[in-house]
Amino acid sequence: MKDDWKKQELLDKKTGNVERVYTYKQVRCKRVVHSSTLALQLAGYTLIEKDLRSVSTWLSEIAKRHVDGPTHESDHHNRSTNRENYDIIKGLFVAALTFYGKCFSQCEGRRTKLNRSQIGDSFREMHDVCISYRNNFAAHSGAALFETAQIAIVFPRKYKNNVPPRIYRELNQPDLIWADDTDDASFVNLVEHVRTLALEKIDKLTTKIIEEEVLPKGFEYWSRR
Template sequence: MGVKKDGDRFFFVHQDKHDSNSPIIECLIDGVSAPFAIINDPEANQLARWQLITKELEFVESQLIIALDRISGCKEAVSLDRSDREGVILKSLIDSAIIGYIKCFNQTKGRRVKLEVRSLFPTKNEFTYRKLHTSLKDLRDSYIAHAGVSNSEASQMVAVLDSGRRARVNNEVVVAHSAFILPGKVLITDFLGLVRYVLSKHSCSLQEKLNAFCKKVIENPKKFNVEAVFNKRG
């Protein structure tokens, strides 16, 4: 037995489907119910919180893949307007991806763990990724989370002469123009590469810790109160 990732073969059913902190009431492996027990241990709880970051990065990766696929399918530039369904979806995917990625580097009461920039980008070889990381953080801080100055949004007042559909009829109007644009396809592609780099480094480091902990549990199931589960082998 080894440490497995939920979401692939393993699926856990919570008592309240709308509350991920509610008790787990069933474990399914390939759709079949299986015996299980929660490991309530400080080291286990810490490792589980690190796994939250893994899953967050996986969501970000998927969001960027979907966004790039949708952008590639657009024959014309996407207009970011509330009435343009494709533009709304793309903006939501990219904004969410940036928020989710930077979230992994912020320590909060819930997770109490975070990724460290100095650990992931320690040498000059990672300078490009570190520079991109910084620009994404700035984009999140200045545009997505706060109303700062950004290339992604702007507003202007524009005077327009509207000739109308009727001949010889002119109307002087003033339009309050606001513009939202997507980051370029190159930036999104580079962002995907950065996420995959960070996910790979984080996953490798975490997997070593998970494997070591798994060995402890298997060698001493009584200590972790899981002997009843392991004794139910078919």
């Protein structure tokens, strides 16, 4: 079906400001910024949903690059020799963990956040793992010691030829946590599950604002704004 509504975004390349122009049947519409409590909640969920879409994009790129590294299986540990590739993967993984965790944190500029209780039972274990990695690895090095560094002094067992000792820096840092394609509760599926929660909130709040705050005040009220 034809959609008579159109939106155009005009970017000022010098200032970075964006002007949004809306038309109905090619006629420019009036735009009123609404800032009620419900509207601010809707704006918050909009930011959350965008964050989760970004996480999905980064995880998709990880999946393309992740060919010989670790899975989420506890008995499968592998370390790739392609460090350039896995340094990029690690950056994407940290970004994904950070943005995912942000959706469950109280952030300035957002009036809402998601809660663990909203997540389906089958996804909660993976959610807890991701939040733990976010808190103890991505955001800062925590008590869980997901990353460690030790300084080792190494020298021959028998002192010969005046060989001086060497200092070695021993670093252990995860590249990512990953589940195989058959795991329904993978990080990828968790993100899509959580994104549906945000979309449901967006739909409900949109309907609520229209029915309770916009339509009751009538056309004349909004025309004068």
